[in-house]
Amino acid sequence: MGNIKIQIKGVEKTFTSIKGDKYQALAKISMDIYDGEFVCLLGPSGCGKTTLLNLIAGFEMPSSGEVLIDGKAVERPDPRHITLFQNPNLFPWRTVLGNVRYGLEMNGMSKDERNKTALEYIRIVGLERFINNHPHELSGGMQQRAAIARALAVDPDIIFMDEPFGALDAMTRMNMQEEVSRIWQERNKTIVFVTHDINESVYLADRVVVMTPHPGRIKNIIPVNLDRPRDRTGYRFDEIRNQIYNEFYYAKEEELCLLTQEGRAVQNLS
């Protein structure tokens, strides 16, 4: 494995509502992510996976602990780490080309260079026929491709993806997964990918971080040692998927156990 790219050191996150109620979204979490690694944060809603991503990406600050990228503490979002969301967040007033060019306008490239670079990345995601279309003229999958091109165009070290294919239909979703897997192999980026889809995580990740809720924490980290492009129907694929499924299943059992114990405790008190 390569060098450590991201260090998550004892990170906790507690949200306080306006009324003053405290809600612990993340219990103490520590892990390292390596340079060029594809990591999936997997778990049900409420397990804190998006919160953890927001902390790593610098959109939010941890309540305690710290996140280091290349050894430096993360304090704010950085153009070297681009985040993709479930909503592609393309700018509706710009064409596909204009959108992909947006990030390049910030780093002092000449106009010709910007267009050239943008076109190059539009080609990588296969949207060259749509460079002059506006986002609302594209399908959801195409919009997400354009967003991927916009992210890649600024040549970031890390791409954070927060359920980027959550709103797409199953077939488009699989296509996009194949595309991302291919791009990741070609470009050698570090990718942190949030999902609640076990299949997606097994298809994409080098390591799957299984997270459970109340409060959000890491249940287990499961390596996926399968060759790419991966065979979704293969025996090993199934095996790993079942292994992850069991993690959740037992997590649920444990939680139920805990709840019943609490219930008994309450009964004994009264």
Added chain:
Amino acid sequence: MRTPKIKGEKYLFPVVVLIIFLLFWQGISVSGRYTEDQLPGPVSVLKGFVEIWKQGVVFEHIIASFKRLGIAYALGVSAAIPLGLIFGWYGRLYLAIEPFIHVLRPISPIAWFPLAVLWFKIGDPPAIFIIFLSVFFPVLLSTIAAVRNVPSAYIKTARNFGSTEMDILLKVVIPASFPYITVGLHIALGLGWINLVAGEMLGAQSGLGFLIIDSRNFLRTDLIICGMLLVGFFGLLLDRIMRLLEKRVHKTWGFQPGVD
């Protein structure tokens, strides 16, 4: 929306309604209930229109009105949009200024008449001031609302790409709020035109509002109605032009009001 079943029904039905209305109006005017001075029929109004048409004065009135509207609208818009951007972008400033705006806004431009005359005497300036007021507030409020409603996800994305505050304002906030601002521009043009007539009653010597007041002084009811209908007709024309522009902007932006 329902698709038209008869070819040309978009024009046919309004024309039918218009003809029924004109017949009804002519019927009442010849019924003898009202004198010609109280309610001239459409035929008399048309005759009156031909009369001022031949004299050529009607064009001068129309041009004078549009000139005032143009000046006041340009002033109102160029004051309201920058202020709206500032108040919308700086949330605290908006909180400070919001009650103040909402105290001024419900005051009808007509209530400003006395002050308008005291400050700007008579003639063009008070009329322009009145129209300015009726344009300023709708554009200001729609710009503020537009800026405040720019999806935070756009700003989050722009920040992620390393945009400075100035970049975000120029490249994200202004274009993102533009479709909403056009809605305000549309409403404001209509309101400006409505209040133009009122403004031109403050001692202006030309314009459609003046035509109405002047005709009243001579008890030319036909010309009063003629002036009113001209105001209505050009109001419709302005509205249609704005609607076309708005449609174009919204098409480019992929924006449908109330749907996004």
